[in-house]
Amino acid sequence: MPGTRPPSHPVEPRRLLALAAVVLLLWLTGRPEVPAPGDRQPPWAPEPLAAQEPPPRPQGQVVQIRFRSWKELQALVAQVDVWQVRRDRPGSDTGILVAWVTPAQLRSLREAGHPVTPDPLHTDTLRRPWTRLPGQRQGIPGFACYRTVEETYRDLADLAAAYPDIARLVDFGDTYDKVTPGGPAGYDLLDLVLTNRLRAVPEKGTLVVLAATHARELATAEVATRFAELLVEGYGRDPDLTWLLDFNEIHIIPYGNPDGRKWAEQGYLWRKNTDNPAACGFPYYGVDLNRNASFLWDVCPGCSSPDPCSIIYRGPRPGSEPETQALEARLRQVFGDFKGPQLADPPSPETNGIFLSLHSFGELIIYPWDWTGSPAPNQAALVTLGRKFGYYTNYAVCNTSNCLYAIDGSQTDYAYGQLGVAAYTFELGTTFFQSCQSFESQVLGPNLDALRYAAKAAYRPYGLPAGPEVLDVAVRPTRLYPGMPLRVTARADDTRYRSQGYGVEPSQAIGGARVTLDRPGWLGAETAGTLEPADGAFDAPQEELVGWLDTTGWPPGRHTLFVQAQDADGNWGVPTAVFVWILTPEGLEVAVEPGTTLEAAPGETRTFTVTLTNRLTVTDTYRLDVLRTDWPVGLSRRRGGVPPGQTLSMPVSVTVPQGTPPGTRGQTVLQIASNTVPFRAVQVTLQVHAVLSSVQESTAPAARAVYLPWVGGPPR
Ligand SMILES: [Zn+2]
Known part of the structure; x- marks a missing residue:
């Protein structure tokens, strides 16, 4: 497929109309798909469509538009496809907006008196060939480092199959194409749940990482997927990665919008989902899933658009899209609710949970609110965690009003505003079609570090980061x-x-x-x-x-x-x-009869018989010491030589002191150590429960062997 070339001359509106008609026709006759030759088709792969010439990408270029006030910025955002905002200073009301414009938009911007200059660097990213590189076997054509939707889903399914105790792939919903008859097959929405399922913990920390809500933000899904792989492959090897899965539940949702992503993988500047192709010509239809939340939808002027052809179209209703409904249901399912019903209610300090929505680009960490510049009820705590992410990524830490532009119906405002969890948007990287070289060397590592910190802090995101x-x-x-x-x-x-x-x-x-x-x-x-x-x-x-x-x-x-x-x-x-x-010393076994736990009334004495067996092939001598004890202990024999295979029994008596309240437990820790080999020792813990009156028979379990290692230092 040829790359988008900058227009050498303005395209006439009539020609654009004709182009749109052709595109619509192409749409109706079936969406082209470029299947990867030799790729295994996972069960959720869309039906491969007949290969045919894909629709042409629209003509346009990336420009820099100077804005002179916040109001002007917000107005421009509603008109053109904004890629990035560069303030003159942190938080200032003036700066440069990087945007993709059609030739017609460029003309009208200039006619309206906006200072506009070309951005050749960004325009250049659109020109690259969207074909497989020489020798490229997988990945998005031209970008071997970014897996396609099918490849990611396949790899995550393989990961879950290989590590069933810590990884599970959950289908939590369907895309627009999947629920809509006709057209492409669409996709499942998948969540890779990472936690040690065999380890019961009273309260696990919860982290949700969502990527690729906006289709063209190529690097985001790969960051999320690599994070999942880092965690799973490091489990049991890296102590931090191990406890993160023992004591947390980490959700990786690599694609919030796989339908749209499929278009972006073919080189289109696709952002939205693929809802309602009839509403607009290709490739301008779809709903912006980060303006479509069921909460704080259409609440501020210019924060989203009612125009179905706009790049920030909010959809016909709050939460209208199947992707939005599935995501919100999933978030409600995995997070608790830590926030009161009023916007101004601060989340509980005991809030458990972090929600990260990975976007690109701009090198920003954005904390709530997205819809207003007024501080969120616990803004200080949100900022503290944000600055931790800023430490690892070196990105600016701000909210939309400070460093981007206000938006409404966003995913993070939903997660924060409805559930109270700490919610952030990462704008990672420096362009949509980030080169693999800069992705691997600059974008990936710092963002993985930030995600790792997020997992560590997920249990109490409003406390631990301080x-x-x-x-x-x-x-x-x-x-x-x-x-x-x-x-x-x-x-x-x-x-x-x-x-x-x-x-x-x-x-x-x-x-x-x-x-x-x-x-x-x-x-x-x-x-x-x-x-x-x-x-x-x-x-x-x-x-x-x-x-x-x-x-x-x-x-x-x-x-x-x-x-x-x-x-x-x-x-x-x-x-x-x-x-x-x-370590366990070899060849030294200890058994306690009638058991390591006995009952006795105050004033009574109970006797344990500690028997050691020498499994070595030589005679050794052993010593019994009391390392610590709650109650008085009597020892009648403390040492002895033991030939190979022979045993030595040593009675140990514990007396419950007079006046001990019933229910109290006394512990005695003994050590049986070799006299000849340093640190060759076993420790045994004996317990006596104080009861109301004497019992004839102990209710303790029958005698059992205790194999405890031991070691050293002199007894205290
Ligand atoms: Zn985005």
Whole structure:
């Protein structure tokens, strides 16, 4: 297919009309499709249509239009296809608007006295050939880095099939073409749900990432898909990616508008869905799905258009489109409702959930409201999280009125205004048809980092971002026997915010740091230890941290340490995790009879018999120590030599003190250690429940073997 050439001479209106008629005819006779040769067709692929010459792309070019007031900007937005707004200064009312214009629009802009200059760089992105590159086997023609709708859906289905415990592909609705008889087959709307389904957690953080609502914003779907792949492939390997799926539910919706995307993949500047082709000539029909929400629809002048041919057509009714209805239902399903009914009601500080709508382009992070410049009820908290995203992406952090133009019926205003979740629009990259070279080297990495932070903060998006981040967490050693001291080092940083000129986030000195074992601190995990400032004082917003953890009693296997830091104002930040492995000594077995849990009345004594078996091939000597105990313990035998295959029994008596309230539990932690091999030890925890009166028989379970590893240091 040839590229769009800039018009060498103005096209006459009569010729445009004829062109539109031809295009309409082509539409009625069936939409052309360019099937990828050799591609496996997934079950939801549209019916391949007969290959024929696709409709020509309309003539036009990209220009820069100077605007001199906010009002003028908003008026221009309703007239032309705006690509980008560049304010002269952050938040200023003057600047340059980058827009695609037809020759007729260009003439009328000039006649109206608008200063207009060509934008050859952006126009150039339209000229590129929309055919496969030499050797290109997959991807959008000319863009090997961007998967087609079919390829993305296939890859995500493969991912879900390969990792059924953590990934599930959910069909949550149908597109306009799919629900409309005749025409193209259309698509399912798919949500890849990522979470460790085997791990029950009282409350998982929820993150929804939506991409490609606007069809031509090519890079967005690929960012979302790569994020899904990063999470799934890193699960079990990268400690942070692992806990993100253990303690969160992350939804990846790669295409909000696959029907329109199909046109964009063929090189059309398609933005909207494909609703109502009869309303307008090709390629101007469709509804702008980011102006069509059922909430705050058509509430501000110039924020959307009633004209079905406009690039920002809001549709005939609030939430009129099948894509809008499906998305809103999905958001209501996966998020709780944290907001009161009034616009001015602030969301709960306990709000759980972040909604990110990925768009391009302009290098912006946009927080609500979209429809007004008035502050959102909890704007400060929205800005704080926005500046975290700004830190990672280096994008400007602002709302539409400050750095773009006001819009209504948007997806993020719906998510924030109806449900209270923290909702942002990312305008990523520097053009719609972003080159693969700049996508891979500049756009992808920073946005993946921002998405990763979003996943970390999803549990409490209005609290965690105010706290410091923890970086460079390291443990020594990484593999150890329980009881060996574990050294943890990290760095806490409360300065990681950026806005590109849209205000400065205050930073505080670091106030403290804690480590929790196997769960984030917010789930009520006991603190396994604290970290102290390496320089002796918590007095700066960046601190090196160091601490020693007592690993006594840690069961064998892999553990996750969550390190969280707090600022001087008491804000805890998101955790950073690290793995540590607790080893089991071989050949040392311990059994407890009649069980590790017994009952006794106050004043009574219960006796456990601890029996160890030496599975080594040599005789060893062992020692029994009490590491800690709530109640008095009596030991009648504390050490002995054990030949290979033989056992040694050591009675342990625990007395419930007089006056202990019934229901109280006393714990005794024992260690059986080899006298000859350092850190060759097993720990056993015994429990006694205080009851009202003596019971003849313990209700504890029958004797069972306990195989606990152990290790070291001298008993305390
Ligand atoms: Zn967009």
